[in-house]
Structures are given as C-alpha cells and as structure tokens.
Amino acid sequence: MEKKHWNRRELLKSLGVTAAAAPLAASGPFKGMSSEVSPVKEILPYPLKRDRKPGRPVTAIVVGAGSRGWGAYSSYGLKYPDELQIVGVAEPIPYRRERMAKAFNIPEKHQFITWEHVFELPKFADAIIVTTPDDLHYGPAMAGLELGYDLLLEKVIAQTWKECNDILQLTEEKNAIVAVCHVLRYSPYYRKLKEIADSGAIGQVVSVQHLEPVERIHMSHSFVRGNWGNSLKSNPMILSKSCHDTDILRWVIGKPSQRVSSFGSLTLFREEMAPEGSTDRCTGGCAVEDSCPYSALKIYLEKRTWLQHLTLEEVNKETILRELKNGPYGRCVYRCDNDVVDHQISNFEFEGGITVAFSMEALTHYGGRRTRIFGTEGDLMGDERTLTITNAITGKQELWDASKASKDSSGHGGGDHGLVHDFVRAVDAKDPSLLTSTIQVSMESHLMGFQAEASRLDGGKIREINL
C-alpha cells in the first residue's frame, strides 16, 4: 500500500470530487439528489491498544527466517518482548539464521539448518511460525502439530487440497490453534470495509467488482524471477497471490461461494516475447537492458528495491552484482522457468445469487486492490487507502481514510502485526475465537482458489465449490 498521508482536498480530488463542490452540486451522478460529502473520517490503527496481554510471553520457533519470518512476524517480538519471544530458528542461509539468533539470544542447541531438525527434539516452545517457501509448509505444519505445537502458518496453507485437509484434520485432532496468515483481515482498512458491509449501510450486498493490480515490477520480481513464478514449486497465481482476495471476498460477503468460472493465461513473460538482442541475464551484455523496464540492474542495483529475497549477507554493489550474475533475480524476465498467469478473471457466485467479478492484473503501473461493492441501498468504493460509501436514497457520501493508520503500522497496512497481536492472545488463552483467520475459516477461500484454477485449466468450465 502507498504510504502517503492525504489531506482532505487531495482525497476528494482523487475521488473525482473537489473540496469546493462538497456538498456536491445536484448534477452528474447525483442529478436530482441533494447530495453531500461528509468530512473525511480517519480509520484508526489496529490493534488499538495492547489489551488482554498474555500473562507471559508466548514462545515460538521460526521455521524459515526470510522476509516474512524475520521482517513481518519476529519484528513483533522485538517490539513487544513481553508478548512474543523467539526461542528457536531453522534456516539454511547462515546470515539469516544468525540474525535471528542474535536478536533473540537463541542458544546454539536451538539453531537449526533445516526444519526437520526442530522436530527431532521434544517440544520446547508454544508455537511454530511456518514461514518456509510454499512447498515446505506441509512438512513442518504436520510435524509441529504432531508434537503439540500451535501454528502461525503462512499462506498458502499447502500445495494441494488434500494436504490442506490433512493439516485441518490434525489441527482438530490435536485441538491446536492454527492461524493462517491472511493478514489483510487484520489491517485497519479491511476491518473497516467489513464493518461497513456488515452494518447495512449499503443495504443488502448484491454484487462485487474486485481488482488486484499486482504492478509490473512486483510481478517480475515475485511471479517471474522469484519464488512464486513456477506453479509446481509454489502454487498457481490464484492461490499464491490471490488467496488474500478470495479470503477477503468470502469474509466481507459473509456467505459461502458456490460456483466459479475462470479464464487467464501468461502473455508477456515468455521467451517468444523476448526483445531481439536480449540475453539470458541482464548482466550478460543485453542489447536492450538500458530501455527494459525489467532490467535487474535498474531494479536491484540502481534503485535497491525488492532486495529482501536476494541472498545478501551485506547490501553493497559487489554482493548485489554477484547475485545478479549467479542467482535467479538476474535472469531475463523472458527466459525464466515461470508459468503462472499474468492476467486472470474469475467469476464467483455466492449464496443468494451474489456475484463477484474478480480480476488479477499483473501489467499495471500501480498496486493496491480496488473493490466496489454494490448493495440494495448504496454502494462502496475502496482502494486500500480510502473508502467511499454512497447512499442511493439521499446521495450522501461518507469518506474514510486509512493512510495514517497504514503509515504508522507494520506491513500489509498494519495487518502483519495485527495478526501476531491476536495470535499470541489466542495461544495464551487457548482460544481460537480470538483469531479471525483460523485454518477452519481459511479452508473455504483456498477451495475457491483451487476450483478457480481447475476451471481455468478446463477452459473456464464452471466448478462447484462444496466444502
């Protein structure tokens, strides 16, 4: 999400409304209505306060100390050591393992090179934080549950529907707390979106149009060169990127999704599209490197963006160049082993005839999901920063702004720490009702993804979604 804090004039302008025009003239879309725009209201951060603090710090072992394990979740323990302590780490890349061990004073006997070693010891913490790559969720999740650990489990739960069900079954057998990292549910913006939909402010929800604009460079980094480019090694795009979307849609609508039809393909990032004179690597004397928007030299060396997934014990020109010459992120975007789609549309029908048109578009110059919800008494528009509710009867508009709440908090608009906040309380109290994204409620939105992908591979044939 963009971190800019907007003033009211900028916000109204972005919504196509000038400050001077509020209350709006009775023209345009509100012709004949006495329409009016209320003052912009600020969406407050979540968690509001650290209430119901655990009686003692919850202890956890991080399995996979990369971008999420370190930056998104362990950072909560650094900020609030009275709530979360990391007492073990499994990570094959030495500097990542050592960074965690040093920050939390982890004894050598609890530092492991790979996740399997953690489970050779008797249980020594409350929970496992599973932040390994997608194809390494199932192993540590099952082994952890078997030994009686609770789990903070990164999405996607697992690579197949059967594996997801195995994890669910063992969770229930062991009476474990398993939080799936659907972090958007914990962000102030999405909490407000759901609150508005639930409040009846736009009447009964009839339909939804939802766009996930991935942004070109993000696409090239994560879903072409990076960990999520190949569906066999990770998951199809509708799960690896869009399980957040199916989850938010399911959560906000509050009813089961029953059918799906989906189309999509990979158009741009294929060898056939490679410009003449391009080479296997951007560092290999590529004739078009200078004009290529996906030049690894520009993205990683010049702009120093997206470095969190490169193996860099120190960030400097030499280490970045070494990675670009040898590692996955220096590869030409037209010559990778990627197969995930760069555009996909999925139509879902929910109970009660509610329709959802969902688009994932990689080739955008902007990010930030756009959601429009249409109800019997009004509609709602949102862009992950602002929300506008329009009452169909009075034409009155209510504006909400989450930019301050997002700016002041952790990643995913505050959702990363919001999730850990609720997780430690749920583990301490052994009460899954303190979480909004248990594995039990996350299964359905995963099934939406599995069935959408099955439909896409089957030429868009309708698939039923039956839990």
Ligand SMILES: NC(=O)c1ccc[n+]([C@@H]2O[C@H](COP(=O)([O-])OP(=O)(O)OC[C@H]3O[C@@H](n4cnc5c(N)ncnc54)[C@H](O)[C@@H]3O)[C@@H](O)[C@H]2O)c1
């Ligand atoms: N919830 C979200 O919004 C969100 C966002 C991004 C990624 N993710 C998910 O989080 C997970 C991790 O993603 P990331 O961005 O942190 O990736 P990452 O590559 O930065 O981190 C994964 C770490 O796991 C380590 N690892 C590999 N094999 C291992 C093994 N055998 N034992 C222990 N550790 C091992 C890697 O060395 C790496 O450091 C993925 O499943 C990804 O899909 C979720």
